[in-house]
Amino acid sequence: MNAMLDEERPDVTVTVSCTARLHLGFFDLEGGLGRRFGSIGLSLDQPVTQLVARRSQTTRISGPEHERVARYLTLMCTRLGLSEPHEIEVRQAMPPHAGLGSGTQLALAVATAVRRLHGYPDDPRADAAYLERGARSGIGIGLFSQGGLVIDGGRSDRRADRAEPPPVLARAATPEAWRVLLVLDRDRQGLSGSRERAAFDALGPMDSAVSGAICRLVLMQALPALAEQDLPAFGAAITAIQEHVGDYFAPSQGGRFASPQVGAALDLLAQAGATGIGQSSWGPTGFAFAASDSEAQRLAGILRNSGVLGAASVGPAGGMTKRLDLLICRVLNRGALVTT
Numbered sequence: 153m154n155a156m157l158d159e160e161r162p163d164v165t166v167t168v169s170c171t172a173r174l175h176l177g178f179f180d181l182e183g184g185l186g187r188r189f190g191s192i193g194l195s196l197d198q199p200v201t202q203l204v205a206r207r208s209q210t211t212r213i214s215g216p217e218h219e220r221v222a223r224y225l226t227l228m229c230t231r232l233g234l235s236e237p238h239e240i241e242v243r244q245a246m247p248p249h250a251g252l253g254s255g256t257q258l259a260l261a262v263a264t265a266v267r268r269l270h271g272y273p274d275d276p277r278a279d280a281a282y283l284e285r286g287a288r289s290g291i292g293i294g295l296f297s298q299g300g301l302v303i304d305g306g307r308s309d310r311r312a313d314r315a316e317p318p319p320v321l322a323r324a325a326t327p328e329a330w331r332v333l334l335v336l337d338r339d340r341q342g343l344s345g346s347r348e349r350a351a352f353d354a355l356g357p358m359d360s361a362v363s364g365a366i367c368r369l370v371l372m373q374a375l376p377a378l379a380e381q382d383l384p385a386f387g388a389a390i391t392a393i394q395e396h397v398g399d400y401f402a403p404s405q406g407g408r409f410a411s412p413q414v415g416a417a418l419d420l421l422a423q424a425g426a427t428g429i430g431q432s433s434w435g436p437t438g439f440a441f442a443a444s445d446s447e448a449q450r451l452a453g454i455l456r457n458s459g460v461l462g463a464a465s466v467g468p469a470g471g472m473t474k475r476l477d478l479l480i481c482r483v484l485n486r487g488a489l490v491t492t
Contacts, residue, residue: 190305304319
């Protein structure tokens with residue numbers, strides 16, 4: 153039942169700000185125990201998606217990603233039985249199909265804004281299922297709500313006919329001093345939609361021994377190291393997980409990394425002392441961990457001096473030489489910000 157009448161709150165606006173997430177790896181792509189996928193993910197403070205929603209005389213959607221926002225708005229109005237028009241302004245949007253979870257965050261931002269405008273309680277898990285998000289991974293939903301580091305339990309074969317996302321099994325805070333260097337290739341996009349489904353179908357199940365090794369790395373190295381704030385051990389576990397997952401994905405993306413340029417930049421960071429090296433989801437975004445802001449700045453300086461960062465330029469042979477962008481991110485131990 154709608155808790156707030158239009159005439160009682162005609163001028164209310166809702167602002168939702170949500171941020172990128174790292175997909176640090178699937179830990180069971182074999183499925184021998186009746187569940188597939190299972191994910192480990194981490195919330196970052198940037199890039200950001202921010203939108204402002206209000207009631208309006210006519211429906212108006214403005215800003216980046218307006219077509220997706222319009223679709224999510226229509227679906228949520230149908231879900232909640234709303235007929236009045238809305239105005240939504242997207243002030244910022246993280247890059248789509250970059251491995252940063254932009255689609256799920258955008259969908260939940262729209263759903264949460266509509267619910268808050270009309271006095272309905274938040275329900276991100278059910279809304280995600282209704283908006284067809286979280287088909288394989290539940291970490292984006294958990295991180296929207298809680299931030300930090302989240303693990304989900306994958307999808308059950310016994311519940312394959314249900315649309316509900318994988319359950320969140322664990323959530324942990326991440327040390328505030330840690331930093332994540334994001335390496336972005338603006339000229340590429342990771343697999344999504346039908347291409348992603350086709351890639352999983354073509355890859356088939358992961359070797360059970362590899363799945364077992366990943367699960368052990370998560371449970372017996374990454375999580376204990378996080379609890380003890382031991383970045384070298386945590387980073388070593390993430391790097392090993394990423395190597396296993398990258399080798400599994402390699403036939404569909406041409407190697408461990410979807411972007412060879414990102415892969416080369418990550419090699420430089422690893423040689424300079426970074427840890428926790430990998431690619432988020434299907435990429436092309438890569439990442440590396442640093443123990444402090446000063447260490448992250450040192451590593452960033454090495455990349456800048458290497459000449460791999462910045463806008464694309466004309467190479468010596470007349471072709472375009474691709475360059476990369478770099479962000480130094482903080483880990484984020486809270487969920488999305490919603491203000492009314």
